[in-house]
Amino acid sequence: MARSALLTCAVVVLSSFDGFAAEPLHQRIDELIAADFKGEPTSLSNDVEYFRRVNLDLAGRIPSAADSRSFLEDASPDKRVAVIDRLLASPEFADRMANLFHVMLMERRGDNEDWMRFLKTSFAQNKSWDQMVREILNPDREDESLRGAAYFYTRRLEKSGQQTTDFPGLTRDVGRLFLGIDLQCAECHDHLFIDDYKQRDFQGLFAVYQNISIRSEKFPAINEKTMTAKLEFVSVFDASAKGDTGPRIPFGKEFEIPEPPPVDPTAKKKRPDPNDPPTFSALSVIADSLPSSDNQLFRRNIVNRLWFCMMGRGLVEPLDQFHSANQATHPQLLELLADEFAAHDFDIRWMIRELALSDTWQRSSRLNSPTAPPRETYQVGNQRRLTAEQLFWSTLQATGNLERLAPKDGEKPSNEFKELQTGFVTSFASEPKEPAVDYTPAVKQALFLLNDSKVLSLLKPQPGNLIGTLTSLPDEQVADELFLSVFCRLPDDTERTTINDYLKNNVDRKEEALSQLAWAMLTSIEFAVNH
Amino acid sequence: MNKSPCCSASDHAFSRRRLLGAAATATGVGGLGGLLEPSVAEELRKNEKQVLFVWLDGGMSQLESWDPKPNTQFGGPYRAIPTSVPGIHVGELLPHTAKQMHHLSIVRSVHTQDNSHSAGVGRINRGDPKNRGVVYPYFGSAVAKLLGPTSTGLPPYCWVKPYSGGFKTEHTGFLPAKYGALAFGDAKPPENLLLNEAVSLEQNQARNELRKMFNERFTEDRRRDWADANSYVFDVADTLMKRMDLFDESTISERDKDRYGRHALGRHMLMGRRLLEAGVRFVKVNSYHWDSHGDNFNACESLIPQFDQPFAAMLEDLAERDMLDNVLVIAISEFGRTPRINSHVGRDHWPEAWSVAMGGGGIKRGQVVGKTNKLGTFVESEEYDIGHLFQTWFRALGVPEEKMEYVNEGQPLPVAHEECHAIEELLG
Numbered sequence: 001m002a003r004s005a006l007l008t009c010a011v012v013v014l015s016s017f018d019g020f021a022a023e024p025l026h027q028r029i030d031e032l033i034a035a036d037f038k039g040e041p042t043s044l045s046n047d048v049e050y051f052r053r054v055n056l057d058l059a060g061r062i063p064s065a066a067d068s069r070s071f072l073e074d075a076s077p078d079k080r081v082a083v084i085d086r087l088l089a090s091p092e093f094a095d096r097m098a099n100l101f102h103v104m105l106m107e108r109r110g111d112n113e114d115w116m117r118f119l120k121t122s123f124a125q126n127k128s129w130d131q132m133v134r135e136i137l138n139p140d141r142e143d144e145s146l147r148g149a150a151y152f153y154t155r156r157l158e159k160s161g162q163q164t165t166d167f168p169g170l171t172r173d174v175g176r177l178f179l180g181i182d183l184q185c186a187e188c189h190d191h192l193f194i195d196d197y198k199q200r201d202f203q204g205l206f207a208v209y210q211n212i213s214i215r216s217e218k219f220p221a222i223n224e225k226t227m228t229a230k231l232e233f234v235s236v237f238d239a240s241a242k243g244d245t246g247p248r249i250p251f252g253k254e255f256e257i258p259e260p261p262p263v264d265p266t267a268k269k270k271r272p273d274p275n276d277p278p279t280f281s282a283l284s285v286i287a288d289s290l291p292s293s294d295n296q297l298f299r300r301n302i303v304n305r306l307w308f309c310m311m312g313r314g315l316v317e318p319l320d321q322f323h324s325a326n327q328a329t330h331p332q333l334l335e336l337l338a339d340e341f342a343a344h345d346f347d348i349r350w351m352i353r354e355l356a357l358s359d360t361w362q363r364s365s366r367l368n369s370p371t372a373p374p375r376e377t378y379q380v381g382n383q384r385r386l387t388a389e390q391l392f393w394s395t396l397q398a399t400g401n402l403e404r405l406a407p408k409d410g411e412k413p414s415n416e417f418k419e420l421q422t423g424f425v426t427s428f429a430s431e432p433k434e435p436a437v438d439y440t441p442a443v444k445q446a447l448f449l450l451n452d453s454k455v456l457s458l459l460k461p462q463p464g465n466l467i468g469t470l471t472s473l474p475d476e477q478v479a480d481e482l483f484l485s486v487f488c489r490l491p492d493d494t495e496r497t498t499i500n501d502y503l504k505n506n507v508d509r510k511e512e513a514l515s516q517l518a519w520a521m522l523t524s525i526e527f528a529v530n531h
Numbered sequence: 532m533n534k535s536p537c538c539s540a541s542d543h544a545f546s547r548r549r550l551l552g553a554a555a556t557a558t559g560v561g562g563l564g565g566l567l568e569p570s571v572a573e574e575l576r577k578n579e580k581q582v583l584f585v586w587l588d589g590g591m592s593q594l595e596s597w598d599p600k601p602n603t604q605f606g607g608p609y610r611a612i613p614t615s616v617p618g619i620h621v622g623e624l625l626p627h628t629a630k631q632m633h634h635l636s637i638v639r640s641v642h643t644q645d646n647s648h649s650a651g652v653g654r655i656n657r658g659d660p661k662n663r664g665v666v667y668p669y670f671g672s673a674v675a676k677l678l679g680p681t682s683t684g685l686p687p688y689c690w691v692k693p694y695s696g697g698f699k700t701e702h703t704g705f706l707p708a709k710y711g712a713l714a715f716g717d718a719k720p721p722e723n724l725l726l727n728e729a730v731s732l733e734q735n736q737a738r739n740e741l742r743k744m745f746n747e748r749f750t751e752d753r754r755r756d757w758a759d760a761n762s763y764v765f766d767v768a769d770t771l772m773k774r775m776d777l778f779d780e781s782t783i784s785e786r787d788k789d790r791y792g793r794h795a796l797g798r799h800m801l802m803g804r805r806l807l808e809a810g811v812r813f814v815k816v817n818s819y820h821w822d823s824h825g826d827n828f829n830a831c832e833s834l835i836p837q838f839d840q841p842f843a844a845m846l847e848d849l850a851e852r853d854m855l856d857n858v859l860v861i862a863i864s865e866f867g868r869t870p871r872i873n874s875h876v877g878r879d880h881w882p883e884a885w886s887v888a889m890g891g892g893g894i895k896r897g898q899v900v901g902k903t904n905k906l907g908t909f910v911e912s913e914e915y916d917i918g919h920l921f922q923t924w925f926r927a928l929g930v931p932e933e934k935m936e937y938v939n940e941g942q943p944l945p946v947a948h949e950e951c952h953a954i955e956e957l958l959g
Contacts, residue, residue, distance in 0.1 A: 366752045383757055431700055431708065440708060441761045443686065444698045446768035447723040450735075456727055495748065502741075516734065520741030523765070525758040526749040 025340050026357035032333040033360045033378050041359075041379040042368045047072055048489035049364055049381075049531070050080060054356060055488075056386065056530045057310060058087035060096030061393035064402075065484035072490075084356050088349055094123040097348065099389050100309060105136075105177055108432045109155050114148030114219045121145050129302055129346035130291040133178055138287030141221045150220035157214050157222070165213075171206040175250060176320035178290065180301030183250065189235040196251065196323040199233060199241075204248020207231035208282040215275065226278035228260050247282040252295065255285050293346075297322060299338035303351065304328075307337065308437075310355045312382030312530075313375045319437065329376040365531040384530040385439040388428035392421055395522060398486045399458040400465035420454050439529070449523045459515040470514045475503050478514070486521040579681050580892050580928050581854075582674055582813045583803060585842060585862040588652070589821030590885070592868040592878050593907070595831040596622045597886035598639045600907040605870035608828055616897040624835035627843030633897045634846045634855060635890035636957055640901020642914035643866060646880040648822075651865035657704065658921030660948050665939060669702035670921070672710040673946065674813045676937075677930055683810030684770040690714040691799040691806070692817035696721045705939050712815065713771075717795070718802040720778045724771060739769065777805050791841040800841035804848055807858055821864060825875035838862075849891065859927050860891040863920075870908045884910045887920060893927025893959065900956050918948030926953045 034041070045053065051071045055063040063071070071083065087093055098119035106115075122132050132149075139150035156170040168187050175183045183191075183202040191197035207227065215221040227247065235241035248254040258280050291298055300322060308314040315328040315337075328334040337351075344350050355361050365381035373379045386394065396402040405420070407413040413421075427448040430436040449455060461468040466485050470478050479499035483491040491499065499517065506513035521527060592607075594600055599611035599622040611620040614632035621629050621637075628635070644659060645651040657667040668676065675687035689712065690699065696716025700708040713721065726735055743762065750758045776782055783801065791797040791804075796818045803816040818838065823830035842862060849855040867885020868878035884903045890896050901912040925935070925947055937944040 365754075367754070372754050380754075383754065385757075439757050439760065441757075441764040442698060442709065443713070443764045443767050443771070444721070444723075446765045447721075447772075450765075450768060450772070451723040451725065451727040451730075453727060453729070456729060498744070512734070516738040517741060519738050521745055523742050524745035524749065525761045526745060528761060529757060531753065 025354040029358045037377045044362045045364045052488040059092035068488050097123040112151045115151035118148035126349045133291035138284045154220040167210045171209045179297040180322040182320040194323045201250035203233045204245045208247045224278045227282040293342035303337035312384040388425045392424035581858045583860045584815045586817050587821045587864040588819045590864040590866045593886040597637045625839045627839045631843045631846040636898040638900045639886045640910040640912045641885045643882040646882050659917045666704040668704035668706045671813045672703045675710045681810045686713045687812035688712045689811045690815045691802045790844040796837045797841040824877040827878045855891045858891045862888045918951030921947040922953040
C-alpha cells in the first residue's frame with residue numbers, strides 16, 4: 001500500500017514538471033529548494049570560497065596558492081563553469097571519486113590494490129553506476145581491471161577471530177549501500193517499527209549471499225555454490241509465520257530456481273570442487289536485476305548519497321533508512337534527481353556537474369542572520385568535514401610539500417609519504433564499519449597535529465615549500481601568500497595587521513614565527529572543514 | 532547465525548550515528564545525547580566523585596580470596612586470616628588487603644547470569660541491563676557520560692592495561708565514540724601525548740593561541756558547533772600534555788615502587804593512583820589471565836599476591852590522602868570459580884555464588900553483605916546480580932536513578948537495570 005502511494009506521488013511529480021522540463025537539472029534543483037523555504041537565502045559563495053570548495057569536492061584537495069590567485073584574477077564570466085569542467089576531466093577527479101566510494105562502500109574495513117584499481121579505472125572511464133554495481137555484485141574473475149571489485153565481498157567474507165563468516169552482515173550491507181535500506185532487524189522477523197521491511201526481503205538476499213565463499217587466488221575472488229532450493233525461514237516471534245524464498249530483490253521480484261541438470265547415473269562420482277562454476281548462479285540473477293532503472297530504491301539511494309556528499313546532508317537520513325515512514329525532506333527533489341539520473345544512464349560525472357552548477361551547492365557558509373536556519377533548508381552552505389584523505393592531500397598542498405612528496409606516475413611512494421598518509425588516516429578516519437557521516441573530532445587527532453614529528457617537519461623550511469618561500473619574502477608580502485596557500489583566500493585588513501604585528505614582534509625568529517602561524521591555520525576549523 | 536528473539540544490539544548502531552549528528556547540531560560539544568533532566572546532569576557534573584575500577588579479567592577464586600571456606604569439601608588448602616575488622620576473615624593470600632579491611636566491604640552473595648567469557652565480560656562491564664535492542668556502555672563510558680570530566684578537565688575515562696594503549700572506543704555502546712577510554716598500554720602514555728621535543732612550552736602556548744584566534748575569526752559569522760567541538764579536543768589534549776609529570780618515572784619514590792610491587796599489576800595500579808590524584812574521573816586498572824581451569828592453587832598463590840599488594844597500597848594511600856571518601860573503589864571479575872575442583876586441580880567458571888569487594892566514596896565500609904552456604908556452592912541470602920551492584924554504585928556516585936535516563940534516538944533508557952535495586956546496607 002505504501003509503495004503504491006509512492007508510485008502515485010512519483011507520477012504526479014513527473015507530470016507537474018512537464019511545463020519546464022527543458023530547464024537544466026541544476027535550475028530545477030534550485031527552484032525546488034527555494035519553493036520549500038520562505039526566508040531569504042544567504043548569498044552565493046564568493047570566488048575564493050567557491051574555488052576552495054570545488055577543488056575539495058572534485059579534486060579531493062585544496063587548490064595551490066598560484067591556482068587560487070589566477071582564478072581570482074580571471075575576469076571571464078563563465079569561469080566557474082570552466083573550472084568545474086576542467087576538474088571533472090582531470091585525473092584527480094577519478095582519484096577523488098575512487099576514494100569517496102571506497103570509504104562509502106568499504107567503511108574503513110581495509111584496503112586492497114586491485115579494488116582501488118577497479119574504482120579508479122571505473123571513474124576514469126566514467127563508467128555508469130549501474131554497470132559498476134553489476135560488476136561489484138557479480139565480479140568477473142577473468143578481467144584484470146574488473147576483478148578487484150570482488151573485494152567488496154571478500155573482505156566481508158573474511159572471518160575474524162572465532163567469529164564465523166558474517167553472511168547476515170554482508171546481506172545487510174548490500175541492502176544498505178546499494179538500496180538505502182537497513183534490513184538487519186528483518187533477519188529474524190518482519191521489522192517491528194518499519195512496516196516496509198519484511199523478513200522475506202532479507203532472506204531473499206541472504207539466500208544468495210550465504211552461498212558465496214572466498215576463492216583462493218592472489219587477487220580478490222569468490223566462488224558460488226549452486227542454489228538448488230528455496231530458503232525456508234520462520235519468524236522468531238511467531239512460529240506459524242513461515243515462509244520460503246528464492247533469490248529476491250527487496251520489495252521486488254522473486255526469481256525461480258531452475259531444476260538442476262539431470263545427473264548422469266553412469267558418470268563416475270567425483271567430489272564437488274568448490275572452484276566449479278554453479279550450474280545456476282543466483283548471484284548473477286541479482287546482479288543483473290538489482291541495479292536497474294526499474295528499481296526505485298536503487299535510483300534513490302545513489303542520488304541521495306551523491307547529494308549527501310556534495311550538500312552535507314542527505315535528503316533522506318540516515319542514508320540507509322529509506323522507508324515510507326521516513327520521508328525525504330524534499331520528496332519531489334529526490335524523485336527528480338532519481339529520474340534524471342536514470343534518464344542520463346546513471347552518469348555520475350553528469351550528476352556531480354549538475355549539483356555543482358546549482359546555487360544550492362554554491363551558497364556561502366556565512367550566516368546572514370544570528371540564528372542559523374536548519375541544515376535541511378540549504379539556505380546557508382553546509383559545512384562538511386574533510387575526509388582523512390582530503391585533509392592529508394590538502395595539508396601537503398598548503399605546506400608546499402605536494403610536489404616533493406606525492407609519488408609521480410609509476411613511482412613507489414616514499415616512506416615519508418606513506419607514514420604521513422597512514423598517520424592522517426589512522427587519526428582522522430572513522431572507526432571500521434562506521435559510516436563516515438558525522439564530524440567527530442577526537443583527542444587523538446589533536447595530539448597527532450600537535451606532536452607528530454612528521455607533521456611538524458612539513459613546516460620546516462625547504463626550497464620551494466611554504467615556509468621556505470615565506471622566509472625569503474619581504475614581511476609585507478607574507479600575509480597574502482600565507483593566507484592564499486593555507487586558507488585559499490586573501491586576508492582581510494585585520495588579519496593582515498595581525499600577521500604583520502606577529503612577525504614584527506618575533507623579528508629575530510622569523511622562521512619559527514612563520515611555522516607557528518602556518519601550524520595554527522592548518523589546525524584551525526577553517527582548514528578542517530569544507531565550507 | 533544470530534537468532535536471538537530481539538534484534539542483535541549492534542543493528543541499532545545507526546541511532547548512535549544520528550544521535551551524534553543531531554546533538555552536535557543542537558548543543559555543540561556539551562551534552563551529546565540527551566539526559567532526562569539537564570539540571571540534574573549539571574549538578575552531577577559539579578561533584579568531584581571518582582572511581583577506581585580494578586578489573587581482573589577471568590575470575591578470581593572467591594574461595595581463595597573474599598569468601599574462604601577452610602576445612603570444607605571444596606575449601607582448598609589455604610587458611611582464612613583475620614582482618615582489621617573483627618569478625619571478618621579473608622583468604623590468607625590477601626594479607627595486605629586484610630589490614631585495610633576497614634576501608635572495604637565485601638558482597639558475598641553475588642549471583643550473575645553468564646559463565647562464559649564471551650558473554651561475561653560484556654554483561655558485567657555493562658551492568659547486564661535489560662535487552663532493549665541497544666548495546667549499553669561499559670561502566671567507565673557510562674560514568675564519563677553521566678558525570679563528565681572532573682573540574683581538572685582531564686579525560687574522564689582512563690584505562691591502565693597490559694599490551695596496547697591508544698584511544699579505545701569499543702566500550703561506548705550506544706554512546707558516541709568520545710566517551711571511549713584513553714588507554715595507557717603498560718602504563719605508558721599513548722602516541723603523541725608528550726609535547727614534541729622540537730616545541731618548547733612557550734612555543735606550544737603561542738601556536739595554540741594563534742589557533743584559537745583563527746577559530747574565533749572563522750566563527751564570527753558561521754555556525755559555531757563544529758568549531759567548539761574542535762576546540763574542545765584541543766583543550767583536552769592540552770590539559771593532558773600539561774600533566775607529563777604523570778609519566779615521569781623519576782618522580783616515583785623507590786618506596787612506592789616496592790609497596791605496589793614491580794610486577795605489571797603493581798606498576799599499573801601505581802599509575803592508576805597517579806591518575807586519580809591528577810583528577811581523572813574514572814580509572815580502570817586491568818589485569819588479564821585470571822582463569823585457573825588447571826592448577827588453581829598454585830595459580831592463586833602466584834596471582835592473588837600480585838593483586839593483594841598493590842590493591843592494599845592503593846587503599847592505604849587513598850585513605851592517607853583523604854581521597855577515599857571521594858573515590859569509589861571496586862575490585863571485580865567476570866564471575867567466580869567453581870567450588871568443585873576439577874580433574875586438572877582447577878576451578879572453572881561459577882557465576883552462581885561469588886564475591887565482589889568495594890569501598891570508598893559513598894559505600895559503607897567494614898561490612899560483609901550476604902552469605903553463601905557452608906560449602907560455598909550457592910547463595911543463602913538475597914542474591915545480588917550485577918544490576919544490583921550498578922544501581923548501588925550509581926547511587927554512591929550521586930546519580931539519582933529516578934531522574935537519570937539516557938535518551939537515545941528518542942528512546943528513554945534507564946542507566947541501569949530497573950528491576951534491580953541498590954543494596955541499601957552498603958549505602959550510607
